[in-house]
Amino acid sequence: MKLPATIKSIIIETVCLLYVVLFVYAAVSKFLDFQNFQVQLGQSPLLTIFADVLAFTVPSIEIIIAIFLMIPKYRVYAIYAGCFLMFLFTVYIVMILNFTSFVPCSCGGVLEKLGWREHLVFNIVFVLLGLTNILLLKGVKHTIKISIIGGSIGVAILWSLFLLSEVVMHQENPFIRRMPQGTAAKVASIDLRNTSMYIAGATKEKVYLTDRLAPLQVFVFDTKLKNKKHFTIKLNREDFKFKAFQMKVVYPYFYLFDGTVPVIYKGLVSDWKAKVISESEYGFSDIVFPNASKFIIRSQTPDRFENILAAVSNSDSLEVRINSSILQKQIDGLFDTDGTMQYSYELKKFVYTYYYRNQYIVTDENLNLEYRGNTIDTTTRAKLKLAKIKKSGDKKMAAPPLLVNQFTAITNNLLLVNSMLRGRFENEEVWKNATVIDVYDIVNHTYQLSFYIYDEDGFPMKNCYATPEALYIVAGHYLLKYEFGPRIKSKFKNKNISAGSRNVDRKPVEKSRSKI
Structure with a gap:
């Protein structure tokens, strides 16, 4: 069943607006409390050694995606990027909860008020919203294809970061402390x-x-x-x-x-x-x-x-x-x-x-x-x-x-x-x-x-x-x-x-x- 063009357009515009609001708010929050955000990344069992780079990169990418979401010419690519970024955040939380030695504090911004499991649900909702836009714009086959490819790449990236971070922390610790809860x-x-x-x-x-x-x-x-x-x-x-x-x-x-x-x-x-x-x-x-x-x-x-x-x-x-x-x-x-x-x-x-x-x-x-x-x-x-x-x-x-x-x-x-x-x-x-x-x-x-x-x-x-x-x-x-x-x-x-x-x-x- 095909949706009327007006309803389809409203859904796409609404999802894009939600992504823009989320990314702008999250990025601004990170930049305003930059030191705390950097500290929290430094305490992450997955991203410890990359905290310096990611502290600037993540909010910058969120701002760039938000800008391109507001430009019709680049909206499709921005939806891909935004959905992929939210998928990375989701996989990151799954790995934190199930595969790491400890669970650090949350990542700041809007998510700072949420627990890790609430955080996970929040991210899954936005991944589904992003996939909905891709489905409406490109169809079912393309959505399945891009989901498989993007999902595989995302999991590989985060798993590689985790393994590299663990090796460096245990063998070549660059003076980074880990302060988990429950000590x-x-x-x-x-x-x-x-x-x-x-x-x-x-x-x-x-x-x-x-x-x-x-x-x-x-x-x-x-x-x-x-x-x-x-x-x-x-x-x-x-x-x-x-x-x-x-x-x-x-x-x-x-x-x-x-x-x-x-x-x-x-x-x-x-x-x-x-x-x-x-x-x-x-x-x-x-x-x-x-x-x-x-x-x-x-x-x-x-x-x-x-x-x-x-x-x-x-x-x-x-x-x-x-x-x-x-x-x-x-x-x-x-x-x-x-x-x-x-x-x-x-x-x-x-x-x-x-x-x-x-x-x-x-x-x-x-x-x-x-x-x-x-x-x-x-x-x-x-x-x-x-x-x-x-x-x-x-x-x-x-x-x-x-x-x-x-x-x-x-x-x-x-x-x-x-x-x-x-x-x-x-x-x-x-x-x-x-x-x-x-x-x-x-x-x-x-x-x-x-x-x-x-x-x-x-x-x-x-x-x-x-x-x-x-x-x-x-x-x-x-x-x-x-x-x-x-x-x-x-x-x-x-x-x-x-x-x-x-x-x-x-x-x-x-x-x-x-x-x-």
Whole structure:
């Protein structure tokens, strides 16, 4: 049945007008909020590496198509182009919902108010409207032919973009972060009324904090941050000239140490009584405790004052194993190799993350190197300006360094790194009021995703500790709990591991004082 020419013309004109209104509105919206649109494209798992080009190209094409739709001479070609573009948008959403690792935010403009599935229905309607115009202008056979050809080309284009984007993101990441939904959300907070507190450890049931200014005072919270208990540590010896006591909890034990006075205390959290288990002739600048009878320290060579790592066994006979090749010198071997030390109790892996370059190192508990991984920023060499004080011979920072990675935490196979550098397509205003956490899988050697920790009452994050359930944070005088969502929990290699399983050795091991 053929439609009267008048009705046919009205339908064609109406569809063209709808396309013009849609494309003009969408394009203008994108240009007016260009930075946000570019950021959203940068977060797309399909279009990440093409965000720069597409941010200009897509709205420009929409404007061009809208113009040609209003010119009768070029209307047919504009209808082809408009329908094809809407088909690309439709395939893009189908792929986002069914074939990608996460679903990003919407694309801005009129579609920003719609969810992805509503967005999909909206696009399908406009594809059908475009095909209706082609049908009215060119007939059934031509419409079927152009649909098959255009559909095949559209799917091939988007699938190729997806595969290329995934390869580049995982193998040659150009400093683009992925921030999917369902990563981590703040579920609890408490005002500590003290800015010198830090997290010493956590389990599935409890969070342990102490005060830098009163290091023998311990505060234990439940994981809802509701109930608090206060304890005072009792030392079996107090005849050392400590400068900066620190505490770490590796349940059921706690450890006290001061690297400038190389003495290590150990006790049980059940009674908070500490005994000296090691007294050394050499200082150390950081330490982790893989188990009840072993610790890994960072110290300095006595001749060149360069950082080195050593695994120390404090069992029946004392054994010190130094590995001087783990930390790699770039400038001075001291400042340029500075970094954080973490230990995965679930995997029995030690992880060292440099402060001033984009590298982390994974070893076993005996400091046997497994591999060197890279964080996603591009700072491969430490940017430091050093000066040597003639009178004392000490090295000092002559200018503020470029800090690449600041705080780190680890849980199971996931290394959480607080990066200090803003990546591409990241909102500047958000960056000013939040701390970014990048998540790496130390088993697969890959970057996984990122999420923000927003400043609490103007205070940024200054200390953190991760369990399989949550990331605990101290920001100013607040203690925060960011609970991990399904997007992070799905990355764990062992889903049955909980924070409570970090009980390295529930049986207390009594040790006499030993020399390193």
